[in-house]
Amino acid sequence: MASSAIAGPSRIPLRSRPLIPSKCLCKRQSRSLFTRRGTSFWTQSYPSSESPQIPYTPPPPDQLIGRNGNEEVDGQRRDRKQRYLDSLMDKAGELSLRCSVLDAEGNWTAEEGKYKKSELCREHDLDPRDLRKLDSLAPNLVPIILTRRTCIIVSMLHIKVLIKPDRVIVFDNSEIQESDTQRRFKYHLERNIKAGLVFLFSWQMLISHPQHYRALESVLVASANALEEEMAFTRHLVQHLLSDLESDINRENLKRLLHYSRKIVGFQSRARYVKRAVDEVLESDEDLSAMYLTSRAQGRPRALHDHEQLELLLESFVKQVEEIVSEVDTTVANMNSTQEIAELMLDSGRNALLALDVKISIATLGIGTGALIAGLFGMNLTSSLESTPYAFVVASGTASFIALLVMIYGTKTLRRVRRVALSDGRSRTDELSILMNSKRWDRSVEQFSKGYDPFLVDNRKKQLLWDRILWKNWGNSKSRDDKKASMMRYNQIQAAK
Numbered sequence: 001m002a003s004s005a006i007a008g009p010s011r012i013p014l015r016s017r018p019l020i021p022s023k024c025l026c027k028r029q030s031r032s033l034f035t036r037r038g039t040s041f042w043t044q045s046y047p048s049s050e051s052p053q054i055p056y057t058p059p060p061p062d063q064l065i066g067r068n069g070n071e072e073v074d075g076q077r078r079d080r081k082q083r084y085l086d087s088l089m090d091k092a093g094e095l096s097l098r099c100s101v102l103d104a105e106g107n108w109t110a111e112e113g114k115y116k117k118s119e120l121c122r123e124h125d126l127d128p129r130d131l132r133k134l135d136s137l138a139p140n141l142v143p144i145i146l147t148r149r150t151c152i153i154v155s156m157l158h159i160k161v162l163i164k165p166d167r168v169i170v171f172d173n174s175e176i177q178e179s180d181t182q183r184r185f186k187y188h189l190e191r192n193i194k195a196g197l198v199f200l201f202s203w204q205m206l207i208s209h210p211q212h213y214r215a216l217e218s219v220l221v222a223s224a225n226a227l228e229e230e231m232a233f234t235r236h237l238v239q240h241l242l243s244d245l246e247s248d249i250n251r252e253n254l255k256r257l258l259h260y261s262r263k264i265v266g267f268q269s270r271a272r273y274v275k276r277a278v279d280e281v282l283e284s285d286e287d288l289s290a291m292y293l294t295s296r297a298q299g300r301p302r303a304l305h306d307h308e309q310l311e312l313l314l315e316s317f318v319k320q321v322e323e324i325v326s327e328v329d330t331t332v333a334n335m336n337s338t339q340e341i342a343e344l345m346l347d348s349g350r351n352a353l354l355a356l357d358v359k360i361s362i363a364t365l366g367i368g369t370g371a372l373i374a375g376l377f378g379m380n381l382t383s384s385l386e387s388t389p390y391a392f393v394v395a396s397g398t399a400s401f402i403a404l405l406v407m408i409y410g411t412k413t414l415r416r417v418r419r420v421a422l423s424d425g426r427s428r429t430d431e432l433s434i435l436m437n438s439k440r441w442d443r444s445v446e447q448f449s450k451g452y453d454p455f456l457v458d459n460r461k462k463q464l465l466w467d468r469i470l471w472k473n474w475g476n477s478k479s480r481d482d483k484k485a486s487m488m489r490y491n492q493i494q495a496a497k
Contacts, residue, residue, distance in 0.1 A: 100169075185218065271324050286304060370402055
């Protein structure tokens with residue numbers, strides 16, 4: 001774009017005069033190698049001083065109004081974008097929660113709203129990273145049990161709980177309605193807390209457990225019940241599917257097997273994660289002693305080794321989860337074995353179809369071989385067989401015999417190729433095994449096998465036994481190859497002696 005020039009004292013920007021169309025219609029000049037183009041990179045980007053110039057005229061008012069309107073629209077867009085970014089930054093510091101609070105007397109109060117993360121951390125003495133486990137919108141696949149200064153954070157399966165010495169906060173999902181398992185958990189938690197209050201005001205106050213202990217017990221019981229219910233439902237589906245596969249292996253059953261295998265593998269991983277989370281707590285004495293919140297609130301923290309009751313509770317829960325995991329492993333093993341057997345049966349059926357195809361090909365080869373002879377007689381060539389009365393019968397019989405012979409040979413070859421066995425399939429057992437299993441094997445050889453002196457072996461009895469077995473096989477053998485093999489084996493035994 002040409003830059004404006006300054007001319008005269010008025011300081012008015014000048015611009016070049018547009019070319020007259022009549023002058024533009026000139027004859028095109030011929031270009032050579034050294035002729036410069038008007039669009040080359042060394043063309044001047046500003047008008048020359050010799051070109052005529054005129055003062056710059058401002059645009060009409062309607063264009064200025066349109067430009068100002070566009071600027072106003074752009075300004076509104078920038079304002080909306082800035083407000084949206086500010087709202088995102090505000091939401092990053094907020095946490096939408098819907099929770100149910102159970103106080104020390106066993107009464108429920110529901111709370112729902114947006115809370116600042118800084119306020120939650122200050123109120124419950126938490127770290128900011130701990131709030132991610134309490135957020136209902138963030139997926140938590142790995143269960144955790146965290147011990148903090150004044151509370152216990154438990155995120156396990158469908159349960160997200162913040163246990164404090166005087167109350168229990170249960171975090172619900174803000175988008176999904178309360179499920180049956182969640183309602184049963186809340187009912188069990190309420191009954192357990194009220195049962196602790198009954199023991200507290202009775203003469204059995206010495207054996208009563210604090211509120212945080214009962215809350216943790218309710219969480220573990222609800223988790224174990226959820227795992228058992230899911231395991232029972234999955235086991236029923238898998239058993240029904242395996243029974244269907246035993247009767248019929250079709251495409252639909254195989255698709256169900258794939259779906260159930262994925263589902264049960266996911267359940268297996270969840271159960272193992274739960275067990276691993278509890279094992280991590282059991283391995284740390286500091287976490288176990290810090291989980292006695294009431295003692296810490298009263299200024300009497302437990303010693304590192306004083307956590308027997310809590311350890312027994314967690315160990316019993318681990319045993320239940322181990323049983324569930326072992327049952328899941330057994331179910332997975334049954335599914336894998338059934339899948340392997342189904343694949344073997346499908347392979348066997350495929351091999352049968354291939355064998356049928358090969359048999360048809362062999363029959364076609366035999367018929368084609370017989371048809372070759374018929375084709376030879378079908379040529380328009382004279383021979384002396386036309387005058388023979390039995391030539392047709394002989395030729396037809398020969399062609400049929402050759403075709404049948406080719407089919408029999410191909411069938412035998414196919415049968416030999418298809419035979420697959422772990423051994424060579426010989427009916428005649430080895431002579432050495434007969435010798436070792438014989439009752440007439442003397443005790444000296446038995447002593448030799450146990451590590452005694454080899455000179456104590458009675459060679460005369462052993463020689464008679466060897467000769468009897470070998471000559472017996474010699475007499476029973478019916479083919480020349482068997483006799484040669486027996487003689488060679490006898491010579492090898494004699495050479496070894």
